[in-house]
Amino acid sequence: MLPAADPAAPAALPSSAVSRREFLVQSGMVSCAVVFAVSACKPAGAPAVSSLNPGPLAANIWVTLYSDSTIEIITPGIELGQGAMTVLPRMVAEELDAEWSQVRVIAAPADEKRFGNPLFWDMQLTAGSRTTLGYFDAMRIAGAQARYVLMLAAAKHWGVPLEQLETDSSTVLHASTGRHIRYAELIDKAEVPAAFPAFISPGDKPQLVDDFFGEPPPSPLKPDPKVSGAIALKPKERYKLLGKDTPRLDIPSKTNGTAQYGIDVQLPGMLYAMVDTGPVQGGEPERIEDSHARAVPDIVEIVKLPYGVAVVGRSIFAVRAARQALKIVWKPGAKVRTYDSDKTLADFARIAADPARNPGVRAFKLGEESETAAAFDRPGSLSSPHTIEQFEIQSELIYHAPLEPQNATVRIAEDGKSAECWVGTQWPKLEQDYVAKVLGLKAEDIKLNTLYPGGSYGRRQEPGAIADAAAIAQQVHKPVKVLWTREDDLKRNPFRQAMVCRAEAAVAPDGRILATRHRVVADSWFARMFPDFFDQYNKSDPGNWVGGLHLYDVPLQTVDNVTVRREVAVCYLRGVGVTQTKFAQECLIDLIARRLGKDPLSYRLQMLQASPRAIRVLEAVADMADWRRPRAPRALGVAYVPYSNSHAALIAEVSVDRSNGAIRVHRVWCAVDCGFALQPAILASQMEGGIVQGLSMALFERVTLKHGEVQQSNFHDYRLLRMSEAPEIEIKVLSTDNAVTGSAEIGVMPIAPAVNNAVATLIGAPLKRLPMLPEDVLNALKG
Amino acid sequence: MATFQLNGKTVDASDVPEDAPLLWVIREHFKLSGTKFGCGRGACGACTVHLNGGAIRSCVVPVRAVAGQQITTIEGLAPNSDHPLQRAWIIEQVPQCGYCQSGQIMQAAALLRQTPHPTDEQIVAAMEGNLCRCGTYQRIKRAIKRVASEA
Numbered sequence: 022m023l024p025a026a027d028p029a030a031p032a033a034l035p036s037s038a039v040s041r042r043e044f045l046v047q048s049g050m051v052s053c054a055v056v057f058a059v060s061a062c063k064p065a066g067a068p069a070v071s072s073l074n075p076g077p078l079a080a081n082i083w084v085t086l087y088s089d090s091t092i093e094i095i096t097p098g099i100e101l102g103q104g105a106m107t108v109l110p111r112m113v114a115e116e117l118d119a120e121w122s123q124v125r126v127i128a129a130p131a132d133e134k135r136f137g138n139p140l141f142w143d144m145q146l147t148a149g150s151r152t153t154l155g156y157f158d159a160m161r162i163a164g165a166q167a168r169y170v171l172m173l174a175a176a177k178h179w180g181v182p183l184e185q186l187e188t189d190s191s192t193v194l195h196a197s198t199g200r201h202i203r204y205a206e207l208i209d210k211a212e213v214p215a216a217f218p219a220f221i222s223p224g225d226k227p228q229l230v231d232d233f234f235g236e237p238p239p240s241p242l243k244p245d246p247k248v249s250g251a252i253a254l255k256p257k258e259r260y261k262l263l264g265k266d267t268p269r270l271d272i273p274s275k276t277n278g279t280a281q282y283g284i285d286v287q288l289p290g291m292l293y294a295m296v297d298t299g300p301v302q303g304g305e306p307e308r309i310e311d312s313h314a315r316a317v318p319d320i321v322e323i324v325k326l327p328y329g330v331a332v333v334g335r336s337i338f339a340v341r342a343a344r345q346a347l348k349i350v351w352k353p354g355a356k357v358r359t360y361d362s363d364k365t366l367a368d369f370a371r372i373a374a375d376p377a378r379n380p381g382v383r384a385f386k387l388g389e390e391s392e393t394a395a396a397f398d399r400p401g402s403l404s405s406p407h408t409i410e411q412f413e414i415q416s417e418l419i420y421h422a423p424l425e426p427q428n429a430t431v432r433i434a435e436d437g438k439s440a441e442c443w444v445g446t447q448w449p450k451l452e453q454d455y456v457a458k459v460l461g462l463k464a465e466d467i468k469l470n471t472l473y474p475g476g477s478y479g480r481r482q483e484p485g486a487i488a489d490a491a492a493i494a495q496q497v498h499k500p501v502k503v504l505w506t507r508e509d510d511l512k513r514n515p516f517r518q519a520m521v522c523r524a525e526a527a528v529a530p531d532g533r534i535l536a537t538r539h540r541v542v543a544d545s546w547f548a549r550m551f552p553d554f555f556d557q558y559n560k561s562d563p564g565n566w567v568g569g570l571h572l573y574d575v576p577l578q579t580v581d582n583v584t585v586r587r588e589v590a591v592c593y594l595r596g597v598g599v600t601q602t603k604f605a606q607e608c609l610i611d612l613i614a615r616r617l618g619k620d621p622l623s624y625r626l627q628m629l630q631a632s633p634r635a636i637r638v639l640e641a642v643a644d645m646a647d648w649r650r651p652r653a654p655r656a657l658g659v660a661y662v663p664y665s666n667s668h669a670a671l672i673a674e675v676s677v678d679r680s681n682g683a684i685r686v687h688r689v690w691c692a693v694d695c696g697f698a699l700q701p702a703i704l705a706s707q708m709e710g711g712i713v714q715g716l717s718m719a720l721f722e723r724v725t726l727k728h729g730e731v732q733q734s735n736f737h738d739y740r741l742l743r744m745s746e747a748p749e750i751e752i753k754v755l756s757t758d759n760a761v762t763g764s765a766e767i768g769v770m771p772i773a774p775a776v777n778n779a780v781a782t783l784i785g786a787p788l789k790r791l792p793m794l795p796e797d798v799l800n801a802l803k804g
Numbered sequence: 805m806a807t808f809q810l811n812g813k814t815v816d817a818s819d820v821p822e823d824a825p826l827l828w829v830i831r832e833h834f835k836l837s838g839t840k841f842g843c844g845r846g847a848c849g850a851c852t853v854h855l856n857g858g859a860i861r862s863c864v865v866p867v868r869a870v871a872g873q874q875i876t877t878i879e880g881l882a883p884n885s886d887h888p889l890q891r892a893w894i895i896e897q898v899p900q901c902g903y904c905q906s907g908q909i910m911q912a913a914a915l916l917r918q919t920p921h922p923t924d925e926q927i928v929a930a931m932e933g934n935l936c937r938c939g940t941y942q943r944i945k946r947a948i949k950r951v952a953s954e955a
Contacts, residue, residue, distance in 0.1 A: 101900075101901060102899065102900030102901035102902060102938055103900065268894065268897060269897060271899075271902070272893075272894055272897060272898075272899055272902075273885075273894055274902075275899040275902030275905050276885065276890045276893040276894060276898075276899065276905060276909060277838070277878060277879070277885035277890060278836070278837070278838015278839070278877065278878035278879045278906050279838065280902050281837075282837075282840075282903060284837075284840070284841065285831075285837035287832070287835060287837075293832075336820075336832065336833075337828050337832045338820055338821050338824045338828065341828075342821070422937055423901070423903075423937060424840070424842045424848060424850055424901070424903045424904050424935065424936075424937050425840065425841075425842075425901075425903045426841070426842075473901070473902065473903075474901065475840065475901050475902070475903030475904075476901045476903055476937045476938065477901070478937070504841075506844055507842065507843045507844055507845075508844075702897065703897075706897065706900065706940075706943070709939060709940075709942060709943075710900055710938045710939035710940060711939070712939065713938075713939025713940075713941060713942075714937065714938070714939045717939070735843050735844075735845055735847055736842075736843050736845075736847035736848050736935060737845065737847045741935050741937060742939075743932050743933075743935065743941075744927075744928050744931045744932055744934070744941045744944070744945070745928045745929075745932055747939070747941035747942060749942065750942055
């Protein structure tokens with residue numbers, strides 16, 4: 022439950038979304054496959070305007086051209102700071118041959134039918150490193166369709182065949198006669214055809230099967246160049262916008278205070294509210310003493326909610342003061358009171374160590390399962406001799422810590438039949454659903470205005486303050502802005518799952534790995550929020566276990582996932598469980614190399630012979646870091662992560678202060694291959710940010726609970742990495758001709774194991790906990 | 805408590821409680837929302853503004869403490885938002901989510917006002933209290949150095 026008593030949780034998935042697709046997790050399959058019905062693949066958009074419509078020309082749902090030369094492009098991905106509002110429209114503009122300076126970008130409304138991500142189960146959810154790749158085909162087709170409309174108009178206007186026309190810089194050209202006409206001049210001549218021709222892109226490499234999402238749905242781009250009348254998209258060699266850096270469109274407003282975040286919304290007559298939810302998640306107020314609070318001038322109402330008490334007033338000052346004056350007695354016996362962080366991880370470790378009693382779900386297997394089991398449980402049973410190497414890590418809960426705390430503004434119409442909301446979110450539809458549920462309305466009656474989110478990292482995949490705001494607005498009949506303080510935000514946050522991951526390898530004397538076995542024990546976001554998804558993954562959470570898959574040349578592999586439902590709400594955080602499982606796996610690889618007396622980078626190259634993209638990033642990063650040059654008294658550590666068909670290799674230069682146990686990361690090099698790099702500089706900044714965030718989580722961040730109470734309350738005791746702790750980072754973007762893949766999370770994943778592998782060199786053994794605290798270093802040094 | 809200077813204009817804050825944090829007075833009363841709320845205890849720097857040219861955390865300064873003083877926010881840092889740091893922030897493409905960046909720029913502006921050519925250590929020392937969850941520190945440093953080297 023959200024906090025358990027929140028009114029709107031768990032969210033029911035729209036049944037149509039579920040029925041349209043079929044998830045298969047079969048133990049007999051080599052890979053976990055998520056199979057889609059063909060209907061999940063939709064065209065870029067039906068024509069929205071029929072014909073000869075004066076005024077703007079809507080070529081399709083994505084592109085509208087105006088006579089003042091403005092070209093309006095809808096961006097379906099939410100700008101989280103990752104560049105979505107720049108990158109996606111550039112795909113359209115490229116195929117449209119639009120003059121980039123004429124492009125105006127409009128955020129798509131919440132409308133999954135039209136704007137859902139084809140590679141994200143048609144959901145309009147900006148997450149999972151899926152936005153760029155998910156919309157690449159649809160957006161290019163959108164641009165190509167708009168271009169086709171304009172070329173049709175020009176062909177008719179000049180009386181020449183369409184095939185003789187070209188386009189460039191928002192202009193249609195007829196080379197043989199030297200004629201040219203600007204797009205803006207064609208608007209009143211253009212007719213949108215009833216149907217568009219097929220578009221093909223013969224040079225594209227197809228999207229590969231994804232560990233999490235399975236088989237991609239068929240692309241709306243026809244693969245066969247012989248489709249009659251088909252129009253070919255541009256080959257990459259002719260790109261003018263894609264692959265070429267451009268300033269992000271959102272940045273100027275983020276340097277002068279004009280960027281509007283959810284927290285900046287002010288409506289006429291708006292009230293302010295804060296909600297006290299007590300000392301633990303899932304509490305319930307028993308008795309409220311609010312006479313002092315009500316006496317504060319400008320306080321309008323004290324609203325009792327099932328899970329807290331809202332103070333509502335005409336000014337933020339009044340609300341702050343009244344909240345101080347409020348006295349609440351909480352019902353004893355909140356379920357979360359049994360939760361203790363140390364005990365939880367100890368429980369998880371016991372479960373991980375006891376596959377007989379806690380087998381969990383076999384999420385992935387390669388080769389004969391019985392042989393894999395035998396390799397570990399009956400050493401000597403395999404034909405070749407081997408030793409078992411094992412590395413088990415424990416990882417604490419983590420707070421997403423967006424710098425903008427959760428907030429939302431809701432205004433209910435006077436007749437109560439509709440509502441309008443303002444919020445920063447990654448998933449507008451889910452916010453709509455929550456509000457609809459609270460207000461007893463339909464989702465289509467809820468108008469959602471999305472604003473810039475001040476930090477997301479997965480947190481804004483699930484609603485926060487909007488459920489409060491809807492419930493309060495319903496009581497006070499006025500627009501309400503609900504603001505969580507930092508303390509509220511930390512306490513009410515659904516955290517990144519605590520996890521124990523045990524990684525094992527059966528290693529032959531010559532260094533070959535014969536088998537790997539991973540056991541991942543954690544609570545699950547899917548199980549809490551989306552039981553249907555959880556069930557469709559055979560009661561497992563792919564976010565927790567996909568990191569157990571790897572590309573090392575190992576014939577026998579299993580990944581098991583034990584989901585332990587606990588009382589504290591958990592939620593995916595950028596990097597999902599992969600950050601944690603790769604910490605176990607990549608440190609295990611180093612352990613093996615160390616045991617064999619091999620260089621860990623060379624050993625990886627040797628074990629990744631079948632994966633040329635892995636080899637390439639590893640060789641590139643070795644060059645960048647000058648891997649073989651000794652760094653004493655510092656040390657280098659390396660890690661390699663494949664994730665959603667992107668590949669990253671990272672080297673960290675690390676020192677350890679033996680007097681106080683502090684780990685310091687001085688420099689980081691990272692080579693990344695996300696296929697064709699659409700905007701290399703934006704990709705590099707995603708990697709840079711991911712690495713810094715990953716390092717912050719690796720060295721400092723943890724949420725601990727005692728008797729259900731979160732022990733941290735604000736940034737003085739929930740430690741984020743600061744500038745002095747930020748290493749110098751060098752990124753190399755290897756743009757390849759592979760299918761476009763994502764970069765949002767893969768920066769987060771390799772930094773922790775790379776740092777730990779360097780620490781192991783410095784102190785003799787790797788650390789086994791995330792975060793890697795000075796006390797762990799000191800304990801390890803004591804032996 | 806009656807008035808103070810906000811971005812060069814005299815403003816009257818007699819409608820708000822004297823102990824109200826300056827941050828909320830700026831944001832909600834005077835509706836300049838570029839200054840951000842992050843922590844409410846001076847621990848993140850998102851609310852950084854200038855008091856007579858020096859950086860302060862507006863979330864922990866009561867409005868009465870700035871009576872008669874000059875407060876500058878991101879909106880008033882430079883006419884047309886063309887402070888050299890703002891230009892450098894765009895050239896270096898610093899922000900990601902952007903929420904902390906008003907505070908970062910105001911902190912950096914106060915530093916450069918006092919120390920136009922800071923060393924790396926001085927930059928880090930000045931910026932250490934400004935958190936960036938997206939991890940843009942390297943580009944922040946680069947933008948500050950760009951301005952320092954141009955000055």
